Amino acid sequence: MTRGYALHVRFTTRDADSAAQFDALVERTIEGIRSEPGTLVYVVHVPKDEPLVRVFYELYADPDAFQAHEDQAHTKAFLQEREQYLTATEVTFLYEKAGKRPDREDT
Numbered sequence: 001m002t003r004g005y006a007l008h009v010r011f012t013t014r015d016a017d018s019a020a021q022f023d024a025l026v027e028r029t030i031e032g033i034r035s036e037p038g039t040l041v042y043v044v045h046v047p048k049d050e051p052l053v054r055v056f057y058e059l060y061a062d063p064d065a066f067q068a069h070e071d072q073a074h075t076k077a078f079l080q081e082r083e084q085y086l087t088a089t090e091v092t093f094l095y096e097k098a099g100k101r102p103d104r105e106d107t
Contacts, residue, residue: 004040004096005063009056012088019052022085025078026054032074038065059096 013019026044033042041059060066069075 005060005066006041006094006096007056007058007066008092008094009058010088010090011054011056011082011086013052013054013085014087015052018085019054022054022082025081025085029074029078032072033069036065036069036072038062039069040065 011022013022030042033039038061039058040061041057043057045055045057047053047055058066058069060069
């Protein structure tokens with residue numbers, strides 16, 4: 001049984017202006033993501049000393065919740081618009097093994 005389904009995504013933006021526009025796109029997209037019941041965590045990070053990089057950590061209840069997220073209009077718009085700001089995208093899909101998170105104590 002899958003206990004969680006996650007993604008680690010690393011985006012490299014073209015330049016400082018692209019990074020700012022990408023960040024604005026992310027902010028607009030997150031407004032829609034906040035209402036997705038199966039999206040448990042959706043956090044964007046900027047690595048230290050890498051101002052053009054954005055690292056996303058996304059945790060979904062299960063693969064079906066991820067697919068529901070992908071099917072949303074706000075996600076489709078993000079996926080279509082993001083490429084103009086990027087030079088690279090690296091995606092790693094993850095299955096939860098063990099850990100601690102707020103929605104349950106038994107992980």
